[in-house]
Amino acid sequence: MTPERFAECLVSLRWTTIELTSALQCQLSWVEAMESGHAEIPEDLARWLDGLARCHETAAVPTSYRGLTG
Template structure:
């Protein structure tokens, strides 16, 4: 997985590198190395991110709730 695709997947999932590091319970510095291409994205992680990104692309958030406000 290229660094560009890695970052694109994170955008589709709406995760920051910090979110991914938290989900994986790993060092943020490793995620940053994946993000910049200084480390290769492991095949298993790439497949998982691709699956999540594809699901988010296929099922975007509903627009029905935009600008929804709480009634107090």
């Protein structure tokens, strides 16, 4: 996984690096290093993030409720 795709996944999931750090229970500096390309993203983490992001990208946010009042 490239650092660019890593960042795209976080955007799709609406997660900050701090939220990912909390989910992984790891050091923020390591997550920031992966995001910047200074640390390799482990294969299992890449698959997990990509899978979650693809689900969010495919499902999208519903919009039928917009414009409803009450």
